[in-house]
Amino acid sequence: MSVLALERSTAINAVLQASKVCQAVFRNLADAKAITKKDKTPITVADYSAQAVINTILGKTFPNDPIVGEEDTDELRGDERKPLREKVLELTNSILDVPLDENKLLSAIDRGTHPGGIKGRMWTLDPIDGTKGFLRGEQYAVCLALIIDGQVELGVMGCPNLPFDLKNKESERGCLFVAVKGQGAFQRKFSSSDELPIHFANISSPSEATFCESVEAGHSSHDDAAKIAALLEISKPPFRVDSQCKYCCISRGDANIYLRLPTNVQYIENIWDHASGSLLVNESGGTISDLYGKALDFSLGRKLKANTGIVASHPNIHSQVLDAIQQVIKKENINN
Numbered sequence: 171m172s173v174l175a176l177e178r179s180t181a182i183n184a185v186l187q188a189s190k191v192c193q194a195v196f197r198n199l200a201d202a203k204a205i206t207k208k209d210k211t212p213i214t215v216a217d218y219s220a221q222a223v224i225n226t227i228l229g230k231t232f233p234n235d236p237i238v239g240e241e242d243t244d245e246l247r248g249d250e251r252k253p254l255r256e257k258v259l260e261l262t263n264s265i266l267d268v269p270l271d272e273n274k275l276l277s278a279i280d281r282g283t284h285p286g287g288i289k290g291r292m293w294t295l296d297p298i299d300g301t302k303g304f305l306r307g308e309q310y311a312v313c314l315a316l317i318i319d320g321q322v323e324l325g326v327m328g329c330p331n332l333p334f335d336l337k338n339k340e341s342e343r344g345c346l347f348v349a350v351k352g353q354g355a356f357q358r359k360f361s362s363s364d365e366l367p368i369h370f371a372n373i374s375s376p377s378e379a380t381f382c383e384s385v386e387a388g389h390s391s392h393d394d395a396a397k398i399a400a401l402l403e404i405s406k407p408p409f410r411v412d413s414q415c416k417y418c419c420i421s422r423g424d425a426n427i428y429l430r431l432p433t434n435v436q437y438i439e440n441i442w443d444h445a446s447g448s449l450l451v452n453e454s455g456g457t458i459s460d461l462y463g464k465a466l467d468f469s470l471g472r473k474l475k476a477n478t479g480i481v482a483s484h485p486n487i488h489s490q491v492l493d494a495i496q497q498v499i500k501k502e503n504i505n506n
């Protein structure tokens with residue numbers, strides 16, 4: 171049996187089950203209404219339920235593994251939130267073999283409150299990445315990764331709305347991506363367990379590239395990206411796609427560069443927003459770093475405290491992309 175085989179199959183199953191939750195919620199749009207968390211970002215019953223489903227499935231097979239998950243139950247408790255809690259419970263139990271009661275539901279979600287760190291095994295989970303994309307009916311991803319001693323060893327991403335072949339409008343939607351360190355990166359349909367290896371598109375000059383960025387200008391500066399693209403003589407328009415689907419798209423050659431450029435200096439990226447994507451990039455032949463060329467450090471807790479922004483691209487062009495980023499950042503620092 172290959173290294174991390176049980177972790178790989180368990181994570182794939184967990185992500186597929188959580189993706190079903192998201193699809194069910196979206197089919198009944200009334201349930202997909204968001205509430206706003208204390209940090210002013212949106213959350214839906216699907217985010218809560220997907221985290222409950224994945225944490226429960228992981229807990230059964232790996233009871234001693236901690237989980238660094240995006241969500242917690244702070245805003246799911248109290249009388250006022252009873253209807254929301256009941257909806258989350260109903261959804262979760264429509265997927266799990268053994269139904270949970272309310273207390274078990276809350277503790278399943280709160281298994282995700284681990285602080286992270288450098289020692290030992292831990293999972294990191296983003297039950298819905300691109301919640302805003304999910305609410306718009308566009309792209310979103312269920313993202314799960316296993317980190318051991320600060321290194322991402324396994325990444326699985328479910329993209330329920332992503333076409334298997336982007337160039338074919340009729341192509342089936344619902345793709346799952348999986349990578350294990352040293353074992354390559356693969357794509358499969360939700361509807362079949364056949365896996366196909368994926369690779370970065372070969373490219374020799376940045377001017378030929380298509381770059382991906384967030385749909386939300388508040389999450390990544392579109393203005394800075396346009397300046398960087400101009401310096402690199404990129405003529406193709408940006409490929410704006412929600413969520414960690416960006417990582418999936420560059421890893422299978424739909425685009426060539428992923429730029430995530432901070433819009434404010436206070437924002438620090440979360441580990442669950444980049445763990446699975448970073449391994450997918452590395453295992454499909456790409457390079458990933460922060461804007462200064464520094465490797466992403468997943469060992470410092472729940473956040474990528476030592477990194478600023480993200481850039482992923484083909485190794486042939488990575489240093490040129492970093493140079494262009496430096497020129498734009500320097501100019502901005504001078505002007506501010």
Ligand SMILES: Nc1ncnc2c1ncn2[C@@H]1O[C@H](COP(=O)(O)OS(=O)(=O)O)[C@@H](OP(=O)(O)O)[C@H]1O
Nearest residue numbers: 298299300301302303384385386388389412413437
């Ligand atoms: N200010 C700011 N800067 C950078 N990133 C931020 C910011 N605010 C939120 N977030 C995180 O962005 C995650 C969504 O990823 P994307 O921006 O790629 O997708 S999208 O365009 O918003 O759909 C989103 O993940 P989810 O909350 O899981 O959707 C957030 O973790």
Ligand SMILES: [Mg+2]
Nearest residue numbers: 211212240301
């Ligand atoms: Mg969120």
Ligand SMILES: [Mg+2]
Nearest residue numbers: 296299300443
């Ligand atoms: Mg996210």
Ligand SMILES: [Mg+2]
Nearest residue numbers: 240296298299
């Ligand atoms: Mg999320």
